[in-house]
Amino acid sequence: MTSSPVRPDGHPLRVLCESLLSRLDELSDVVTDDIRRELPSYAALPPAEQRATVHSRLHALLRGLALDVEPTAEQLPEFQAESRRRAYYGLPVEDALATFHIGARRLWDELRAAARGTATEDTAIELVAPLWMWVQSASGVVSDAFADEAGSRYSREAGLRQRFLELLRTGGAPREHTAEIAREPGLDPDGDFRALCTPAAPWAAEGHLGLLQRAARQLAGRVSCGLSGQLMVAITRRVDPADLATRVISLCGDDARVGVGLDRSGLAGAEMSIADAERALAVASQGGRATSFEDVWLRASLIDSRERLHCCYPSEGQRGPRRVVRSSTPPAPGKARGSRGGVRTPRGGAQPTAFARSAALSDERGSATDLAWTGFAWVAATGSAWVAGTGFA
Structure with missing residues (x-):
């Protein structure tokens, strides 16, 4: 021709x-x-x-x-x-x-x-x-x-995914601006979100995060991956977290650790799910691979609270429970301060039981203290090996 x-x-x-x-x-x-x-x-x-x-x-x-x-x-x-x-x-x-x-x-x-x-x-x-x-x-x-x-296109989409993650993590941006960025990779800002977290180090190599993003395209639903400080965060919509965790582990190796957040609604829910996943990852780092916040919520919630809840239990050698600043809520009528259901808390002498110590804490904060707080106080008071695993001991 x-x-x-x-x-x-x-x-x-x-x-x-x-x-x-x-x-x-x-x-x-x-x-x-x-x-x-x-x-x-x-x-x-x-x-x-x-x-x-x-x-x-x-x-x-x-x-x-x-x-x-x-x-x-x-x-x-x-x-x-x-x-x-x-x-x-x-x-x-x-x-x-x-x-x-x-x-x-x-x-x-x-x-x-x-x-x-x-x-x-x-x-x-x-x-x-x-x-x-x-x-x-x-x-x-x-x-x-x-x-x-x-x-x-890949560079543009990667930039949008990173920007979306930064807006969720830092907050302060107008919601509509964050929603607009979310729509670019196909995420409905009014839908349900679930976050997965894993240490960022394995994904720092050029192109490695892109491998995960491409692998995630084989899954039903939407996945948006990005790096945030020491974490790699994947924001998902309608994705089986076990399937995505399997791909993360296959790319990072068998020693990879993954934290999985709760399924939550809207952009505010996505931000909360990231926090869930971070806490679940902290538990996973003490043993386990893929750990869901749903399964370890109490331990995950307490894992970084040693200083905040230190007053809930005595240090070694202390004879009695530490006094907690009393709540403004007065004791219920008919109950003496320092008692619960007529059972008085020991004042000096023998070490109080874990239940008595948690009960004392509950009454010091007011009898209207909810069951969840009492549960936290009881766990903190036990001083057991399980609590030691959370970093309290």
């Missing part, structure tokens, strides 16, 4: 190719249907846009075959722009390349059918080489376009 026309008007092969140009609308519909049937990913592309692209490509290809010319410098950038659109819609590059082969196959079948019984029946084979050359030229342009678009 050359860059200038070599087939004059009336040449049998030119006439053959131009006969298909007269049926271009029909052929465009047929090839579009072939592509959408064989490549399910093309359902993401608007049908009208795809048909217009097929029409343009078939016209350029048939004109090139009719005149025996190569793709022009003006046509290749058009192919490149169309390919960037395919990358924008998230279509795989292999599917974009396959469309040229599907179109060329259908076009060759139509050329053979049109040549049957004519003077070109035996010479139509001469069109195979130039047809294949067009496919190769277009494929090279498509590959380059996808590489460029994928790089720029």
Whole structure:
């Protein structure tokens, strides 16, 4: 093939190719249907846009075959722009390349059918080489376009995911601004979120976080990964946390530790779920791999509270419970301060029981203290090996 026309008007092969140009609308519909049937990913592309692209490509290809010319410098950038659109819609590059082969196959079948019984029946084979050359030229342009678009798109999406995480972690930004950033990676700001946390160190290597993000695309739902200080945080929507944790561990190794937060609603819930996951990770670091806050909520809630709850239990050698600043809520009528249900707390002498110490604490804070606080006080008061594991002892 050359860059200038070599087939004059009336040449049998030119006439053959131009006969298909007269049926271009029909052929465009047929090839579009072939592509959408064989490549399910093309359902993401608007049908009208795809048909217009097929029409343009078939016209350029048939004109090139009719005149025996190569793709022009003006046509290749058009192919490149169309390919960037395919990358924008998230279509795989292999599917974009396959469309040229599907179109060329259908076009060759139509050329053979049109040549049957004519003077070109035996010479139509001469069109195979130039047809294949067009496919190769277009494929090279498509590959380059996808590489460029994928790089720029990945950088943009990674930046949005990181920005979304920073807004959740720092707070203070207008909710609508955070919601707008959340929508970019497909996260509904009014939906339910669950966070997973793992140490950031394994993900610091360039491209490693991208491996997890790509692996997460195989899961149902949405995942947005980013780095925050010493943590890698994954914000998820409608994702099985066990499946994602499995992929995290497979990428980081069997010694990886993962904390899983609760499923919570809205952007405020996403922020709270990150806090859940951080606490669950602290428990996981003391033993275990994937640890859910739901399973260890009490231990996870107490794990960093040694100083805050230190007053709940005496230090070694102290004879009685430490006095806690009394709540403004007065004791209930009929109950003496320092007693619970008529059982008085020892004043000096024998060491009080764990229950008595927690009861004393409860009464010092007022008899309206809720059950959860009493439970915390009892756990802190026991001084057991379990509490030692939380960092109290």
